[in-house]
Amino acid sequence: MSVRPWRDIVRRQSRQIMVGNVPVGGDAPVTVQTMTNTPTADAKATIDQIRRCEEVGVDIIRVSCPDVESTAAMKQIVRAARVPIVADIHFHYKRALEAADAGAACLRINPGNIGSSERVAEVVRAAKANGCSIRIGVNAGSLEKDLLEKYGEPCPEALVESALDHIKILQDHDFHEYKVAVKASDQFLAVAAYQQLAEAVDCPLHLGITEAGGARAGTVKSAIGIGSLLWFGIGDTIRVSLSAEPEEEVRVGFEILKALGIRNRGVRVVSCPSCARQGFDVIRTVQALEERLGHIRTPMSLSVLGCVVNGPGEARETDIGLTGGGNGKHMVYLSGVTDHHVQDADMIDHIVKLVEAKAAEIEAAAAAVPVAAE
Template identity: 60%
Template sequence: MFKVDIPRRKSRQIKVGNVLIGGDAPIAVQTMTNTETCDVDATVAQIERAARAGADIVRVSIPTTEPAEAFGQIRKRSPVPLVTDIHFDYKIALRVAELGADCLRINPGNIGREDRIQAVVQSAKDHGIPIRIGVNAGSLEKDLQKKYGEPTPEALVESAMRHVEILDRLNFKDFKVSVKASEVFMAVEAYKLLAKQIEQPLHLGITEAGGFRSGAVKSAIGLGMLLAEGIGDTIRVSLAADPVEEVKVGFDILKSLHLRNKGVNIIACPSCSRQNFDVIATVNALEERLEDVNEHLDVAIIGCVVNGPGEAKEADLGVAGGEPNLFYIDGKPSHKVQSEDLVGELEKQIRARLERIRSGKEIPIKAV
């Protein structure tokens, strides 16, 4: 299969809990909870759903001391590492570090007094946790807004470098940085500039990207432009939608660029009047049935013989519509399937293949 190797920017590797970020580690997919953090059960349930969808890391907002205490309980129950999102209050950072935070998202330049900055950095060192510097075009410092007139890529990078320099001065190297903007080209340019200036991993995101459809498109374009140039070590797709959707879109972006494979990759035609079975209904039903699958497998679902045999030959499993529909296994025609049995047969064959992969008896032919 045609494939382009994308050389990755070499970044220093850090660890968020048990997840490696940067270096040669797979690009990690993150999301953020949107529950009330004090509602421990609801927050844990959302983290668990995101984790089941494949989230490597989840960020939790800690606006005041009350959610900081709730965080302690959330951390104990979370199946994935948690980044705590803190603004300004250094005491919250110290507390969540004690309670098991896997990363502190706090901008050192916003903490205030030097002794407080030092206390937070020392706490991160003592607990062995990294810091994320997060610069956002919407909350750029006033003097930078004045200097540049408006948010610009250079302004975002200058802001980020102020925080970086504080950590450098305190000899703290385990951090990652984001320079997010809702304007795609601004964010892309800012990340490109920053990538030349620091060795630390970059956390990519197009902030406030929008609702599910428009946000997914915007993120795919922005993140895609950077990832295709080898820039980016972890991503978050910001959507005004369920965090689970952010995770799914994140993996779809990585899958499209062959940067990370997770779950069944369905190759489906858009369908037309030539289709011999309902392609859209088949794809939707199958995606729903296979939400629990994390292993990679290419499955082609093509409505007729125009493109069916060609695509099915390139996939691990496939079906080409016809009279009868023809099922393909490892690129070879295998057996006929009635349209009404297609979803069931596809699921059965996929799960049987996955069982063999899990038991070590087989590797997927398109494994990368």
């Protein structure tokens, strides 16, 4: 039993599907996705962007396929990528067929927008033949005309009805390897729709607050919307939609998961907002440390506090702690215990070395644990 039950998140039980070699749903980790913004036909530029996203830990990447030139580049892109590629398809069913044949791990479509039943059947056959899953992507900004006439405006019930209609089309074609999103730029609308959909279906849910805005405003909106749903236990994979580079979406996505204790990847920094008591420039120090420690993937914690008011207390709860002192001399804590002092001039380099050494120690200890026989 958890010693801190108020932190426990009881996750919704969804069935699991595969997106390439990445499991989504069930007891699999919540995955972080993003989407490229380069012209897909420019394979080199797209692959370069995918590589930058892979470096910050992305699990799945979506690539838009609006034309035949884009799907023609997909084979090269899929071959170069280290993570599964989702082909984003709108209306043109032939692009879905081409993307599936090119090796896409998943097709993002709305079956009702593909056209006739036979066209949907062709897409389903291509998905089955190539081992593709499908993501149904419902969006408040592109709801079907009949639903807008029925409900008068985008609302949770309209988004859910649209999703269920698309699901039925796939089920009628005996296809069940799908996940669903019901996105909106209004986080309240999105959260309500996902809550209703979670009660109606057992498939994995892809979370997102669409058109969330720029890096600052979009991060806040996404953290509120996606974070609320994850806290309720809803969500199997996420994308933070920002008017920013894709790798920034990935970083924010992992920060949301980290804040909720869902995926502890990299260094969790606990730092104060700073005040006149600070013994060093907390803001610039944290900025420098976050930049220089971005390559660390081992879960660990670092506290950076400007003075002794809260510093010792926070340091007791983190792997490494730094608390500001007087005369440019600051206290370093290791595993919650006071250990030694460090001077201003050496502080950032010193903390980086300590974190890297701690990460190596944790990784070595994990590697030494024998794997239980099956």
